[in-house]
Amino acid sequence: MADSASNDAFVEFDRVQKSYDGETLVVKDLNLSLPRGEFLTMLGPSGSGKTTCLMMLAGFETATHGDIRLGGTSINNIPPHKRGIGMVFQNYALFPHMTIAENLSFPLEVRKMGKSVREEKIKRALDMVEMGAFGGRRPAQLSGGQQQRIALARALVFEPELVLMDEPLGALDKQLREKMQFEITNLAHNLGITTVYVTHDQTEALTMSDRVAVFDDGRIQQLDPPDTLYENPQNSFVAQFIGENNTLEGVVKEINNGIAIVELDDGELIDCKPVHESVKPGARTRVSIRPERVEYNKDRIQEGAHTLKAEVKEFIYMGDIFRTRLSVAGNDEFVIKTRNAPDVERLTPGQQIEIGWLPDDCRALDA
Amino acid sequence: MTDATSQSGPVLAADGTPLKKSLARALRLQKTRALMLIAPLLVFVMVSFIFPIAKMLFKSVENEIVVETLPLTVAELQNWNAESGALPDEALYAAFVADMVVAIDAKRHTRLGTRLNYEHTGMSSLFRKSGRKIKKLDPAADGPFKEKLIDIDKKWGDVTTWAVIKTHSVKITNGYFLNAIDMQRTPEGAQAQPEDKRILIKLFQRTLFMSLMITVSCILLGYPVAWLLANLPARTANILMILVLLPFWTSLLVRTSAWKVMLQQQGVINEVLVWIGLVADDARLVMINNQFGTIVAMTHILLPFMILPMYSVMQTIQPTYLRAAKSMGATNWTAFWRVYFPLSVPGIGAGSILVFILAIGYYITPEIVGGTKGVFISNRIAYHISSSLNWGLAAALGTILLGVVLLLYWCYDKIVGIDNVKLG
Numbered sequence: 008m009a010d011s012a013s014n015d016a017f018v019e020f021d022r023v024q025k026s027y028d029g030e031t032l033v034v035k036d037l038n039l040s041l042p043r044g045e046f047l048t049m050l051g052p053s054g055s056g057k058t059t060c061l062m063m064l065a066g067f068e069t070a071t072h073g074d075i076r077l078g079g080t081s082i083n084n085i086p087p088h089k090r091g092i093g094m095v096f097q098n099y100a101l102f103p104h105m106t107i108a109e110n111l112s113f114p115l116e117v118r119k120m121g122k123s124v125r126e127e128k129i130k131r132a133l134d135m136v137e138m139g140a141f142g143g144r145r146p147a148q149l150s151g152g153q154q155q156r157i158a159l160a161r162a163l164v165f166e167p168e169l170v171l172m173d174e175p176l177g178a179l180d181k182q183l184r185e186k187m188q189f190e191i192t193n194l195a196h197n198l199g200i201t202t203v204y205v206t207h208d209q210t211e212a213l214t215m216s217d218r219v220a221v222f223d224d225g226r227i228q229q230l231d232p233p234d235t236l237y238e239n240p241q242n243s244f245v246a247q248f249i250g251e252n253n254t255l256e257g258v259v260k261e262i263n264n265g266i267a268i269v270e271l272d273d274g275e276l277i278d279c280k281p282v283h284e285s286v287k288p289g290a291r292t293r294v295s296i297r298p299e300r301v302e303y304n305k306d307r308i309q310e311g312a313h314t315l316k317a318e319v320k321e322f323i324y325m326g327d328i329f330r331t332r333l334s335v336a337g338n339d340e341f342v343i344k345t346r347n348a349p350d351v352e353r354l355t356p357g358q359q360i361e362i363g364w365l366p367d368d369c370r371a372l373d374a
Numbered sequence: 375m376t377d378a379t380s381q382s383g384p385v386l387a388a389d390g391t392p393l394k395k396s397l398a399r400a401l402r403l404q405k406t407r408a409l410m411l412i413a414p415l416l417v418f419v420m421v422s423f424i425f426p427i428a429k430m431l432f433k434s435v436e437n438e439i440v441v442e443t444l445p446l447t448v449a450e451l452q453n454w455n456a457e458s459g460a461l462p463d464e465a466l467y468a469a470f471v472a473d474m475v476v477a478i479d480a481k482r483h484t485r486l487g488t489r490l491n492y493e494h495t496g497m498s499s500l501f502r503k504s505g506r507k508i509k510k511l512d513p514a515a516d517g518p519f520k521e522k523l524i525d526i527d528k529k530w531g532d533v534t535t536w537a538v539i540k541t542h543s544v545k546i547t548n549g550y551f552l553n554a555i556d557m558q559r560t561p562e563g564a565q566a567q568p569e570d571k572r573i574l575i576k577l578f579q580r581t582l583f584m585s586l587m588i589t590v591s592c593i594l595l596g597y598p599v600a601w602l603l604a605n606l607p608a609r610t611a612n613i614l615m616i617l618v619l620l621p622f623w624t625s626l627l628v629r630t631s632a633w634k635v636m637l638q639q640q641g642v643i644n645e646v647l648v649w650i651g652l653v654a655d656d657a658r659l660v661m662i663n664n665q666f667g668t669i670v671a672m673t674h675i676l677l678p679f680m681i682l683p684m685y686s687v688m689q690t691i692q693p694t695y696l697r698a699a700k701s702m703g704a705t706n707w708t709a710f711w712r713v714y715f716p717l718s719v720p721g722i723g724a725g726s727i728l729v730f731i732l733a734i735g736y737y738i739t740p741e742i743v744g745g746t747k748g749v750f751i752s753n754r755i756a757y758h759i760s761s762s763l764n765w766g767l768a769a770a771l772g773t774i775l776l777g778v779v780l781l782l783y784w785c786y787d788k789i790v791g792i793d794n795v796k797l798g
C-alpha cells in the first residue's frame with residue numbers, strides 16, 4: 008500500500024492530520040505517495056475529507072500535523088502561488104468579469120509571458136477542449152459543460168506538473184460526463200500530468216484512474232488500482248462502497264489452510280477467504296460476495312463451489328443481464344446478476360433454487 | 375399544424391381573434407388588479423412627493439406677482455423704452471397710481487416690494503413708504519401724478535426704478551436661474567452680477583468638490599472595513615457590523631456635535647497634540663468651521679452608506695475565485711487587484727452614488743461644523759427658504775442641484791454602466 012518512504016514520489020502525504028475546530032479530526036493519519044504521471048482518484052462519501060486534502064495540497068489549508076511534500080520539498084515552505092499546481096474547482100471558479108480568453112490568459116500574464124506566446128498557448132488550450140470559438144464570451148454565456156471544459160483548459164494552459172480536480176464533472180449530465188471523463192484521462196496521459204482527482208462517483212473513479220484512494224472517516228480505507236479495489240476489497244466499507252455487493256453476517260468457526268469456515272446467523276456453514284486481519288476464530292465477520300460471481304444454473308456452478316438454497320423474491324429482465332433478488336440465509340436483499348444467454352433459465356418469484364459460488368469469491372471482512 | 379405555419383399574417387387564437395389581442399385582454403384584468411393594489415401608495419407618493427416637488431420647481435420660474443399687482447402699469451411699460459434714458463410719461467404714472475391704490479387696499483404692495491428688492495435693493499422700503507402716501511391719492515381726480523410721485527420719493531424719478539419693474543414684469547422669468555449662477559436680468563439682457571455678489575457658483579463648486587472628497591474618503595476608509603465584514607468569521611463580523619451600524623442609532627446632531635468637541639481648538643485632538651508636544655500651545659490646529667471639519671464629520675456620518683453596499687457585494691464574491699487566482703500563480707496582491715477588486719466595483723459604484731448624492735444635498739452637518747468656509751449650497755438654499763424668503767431663488771438653486779445630480783448620474787451610467795451597480 009502507501010509506500011511513503013519511496014524517493015521518486017512526486018506528491019507525498021506523510022502522517023497528515025487536519026482539524027478545523029480543534030475538536031474533531033477531519034483528516035486522520037493520511038499517508039499517500041504518488042509518482043509522477045499518475046492519475047489518482049480520491050473517492051469517498053460526502054464529508055469524508057477529500058476536498059480538505061486537496062486544499063492542503065494546494066496550500067489553502069494548512070495541515071494540523073504531519074508533512075506534505077511536493078517533489079521532495081515540504082510544501083509549507085512554498086507559498087500557494089509558487090507551487091505550480093493547476094486546479095479545477097468544484098464550482099469551476101471562472102472569473103465572471105473576464106472573457107474566456109482573459110481567464111486563460113490570467114495564469115500566463117502572472118508568469119509575465121509575452122503577448123504572442125500567450126495567444127498561442129490560449130489557442131492551443133482552447134482547441135484542446137474543442138472550445139476554440141468561444142474565446143470572446145463571458146463564463147455566464149456558457150453552458151455548464153462548456154464552463155467545465157474551460158476550467159480544465161485554464162488549469163492546464165500554464166502546463167503545470169500537477170493538476171488537482173475537485174468533482175469537476177459533478178454538474179454534468181450522464182452523456183457529457185462520460186465524454187469528459189474520457190477526455191480528461193486522455194489529456195492527462197498524453198501530457199504526462201500528475202493528477203489528483205476527487206469524486207464521489209465510483210464508476211468515474213474506476214474508469215478514469217490508475218489508482219483509487221477510498222476515503223472514509225478521514226482515512227484512506229484502501230489505495231489500489233481499480234480492478235484490485237473491486238475484486239479484492241480489503242474491508243466491508245470498500246466492498247459496500249465500490250460496486251454492488253451482497254453481505255452475509257456470521258461468526259468465524261475456524262481457519263484452515265487459508266479457508267475460513269463461517270457460521271452464518273441462521274446456522275448455515277460456508278467457506279470463505281479470510282481477508283481482513285480481524286477475521287479470527289470466534290470473531291464476528293461480514294462475508295462479501297459480488298452479485299455476478301453467483302451462479303444458479305446447475306451446469307455453470309463450478310467444481311468446488313459452495314452451494315446454498317435460496318428462494319427467488321424478484322426477477323428483473325434488464326436486457327443484457329437478469330437481476331434476481333433472492334432470500335439467502337435470512338437475507339432478503341441478496342442480489343445476483345446473470346448474463347443473458349440462451350441456456351439461462353428465467354426464474355419466477357417463489358421458486359426454490361440452488362446457488363453456488365467459489366470460496367475465493369466469498370470474502371470474510373471486518374464486522 | 376401545417377396550416378398554422380403556412381398562414382401568413384398574425385397568429386390567431388382558437389376563437390379567431392388575433393393572439394396578441396386576446397393575450398392583452400387576458401392580461402388586462404391582472405394589470406388592473408395590480409394597479410388597484412398599488413393605487414394608495416401611488417396616490418400618496420403623488421400627493422406628498424411628486425406634486426410638492428413639481429410645485430417647488432415651478433417656483434423657480436414663476437413670476438406672476440408683478441403682472442398681477444400692476445396690470446395697467448405693465449401694459450403701459452410696453453410703450454416705454456428703458457434704454458432711451460427718458461422717464462416714462464404721465465400715462466404710466468397714472469396707471470401706476472391706479473394699480474397701487476387697488477394693491478394697497480388688498481395689502482399686496484409690500485409683497486411686490488419684497489419681490490423686487492431681491493433684484494434691486496431699496497425697492498422694499500420704496501414701496502412701503504410710498505404706499506402710505508399713494509393711499510391718500512384719488513386716481514380719478516388728483517392727476518397729473520408724475521410730479522406728485524417724484525415728490526413722494528425721488529426714486530420714482532429714477533429711470534432704474536422703472537427699468538427694474540419692466541425687466542421683471544414677465545410671467546415666466548429666467549431671473550432666479552440667472553441669480554443662481556451669479557448673473558442678473560437687466561434691460562440689456564443677462565449680465566454678470568457685480569464682483570462682490572458672486573458667491574453661488576463658488577458655492578456650487580465647493581459643494582461638488584467637497585462631496586467628491588467625502589466620497590473618496592468614504593471609499594478609502596470603507597473598503598477595508600467592508601472587506602473585513604465579508605471575510606471575518608461570522609461572530610466577529612457581527613460585532614463589527616454592530617459597530618458600523620451604531621452611528622445609525624445615534625442622533626445625527628449628537629454625532630456632529632461630538633465632532634465639534636473633538637476638533638475645536640480647545641478640543642480633544644488639539645489638547646492631546648499639545649500635551650504630546652507635537653503642536654505648540656499658541657499654534658493649535660484649526661480643524662473646525664472650515665472645509666476640513668466638514669469633510670471629516672460628513673465622512674464619518676456617511677461611511678455606513680458606503681460600507682453596506684460594498685459589503686453586500688463583497689459577500690457574494692466566492693473565496694474560490696481568489697484561491698483559483700493564487701493556484702494559477704498570482705500573488706496575493708495580483709489576485710486581489712485583478713480578481714477581487716473588479717468584482718467589488720459594483721459595490722463601490724453603488725456606495726459612491728449613494729454617498730455622493732447624500733453629500734451634495736447635506737445640510738445639518740455643514741451648518742454646525744462648516745463655519746463660513748465649509749458650508750454647502752444646501753445651506754444657502756435653506757437660508758433663502760427660511761430667512762430671506764426668496765423662494766424663487768431657493769427653487770432655482772434646488773433645480774440646478776437636481777440637474778447636476780442627474781447629469782452626474784448620467785455620466786456615471788455612460789462610464790461605469792448603471793447595471794454594474796448593486797445594492798445587494
Ligand SMILES: Nc1ncnc2c1ncn2[C@@H]1O[C@H](COP(=O)(O)OP(=O)(O)OP(=O)(O)O)[C@@H](O)[C@H]1O
Nearest residue numbers: 027028033051052053054055056057058059060207
Ligand atoms: N472550512 C471549514 N471549517 C470547518 N469545517 C469544515 C470546513 N471545511 C470542511 N469542513 C468539515 O470537514 C469535513 C470534510 O469536508 P470536505 O469538504 O473535505 O469533504 P468532502 O469529502 O470534500 O465532501 P464532498 O464530497 O461533499 O465535497 C466535513 O465534515 C466538513 O463539515
Ligand SMILES: [Mg+2]
Nearest residue numbers: 057058097173
Ligand atoms: Mg468536496
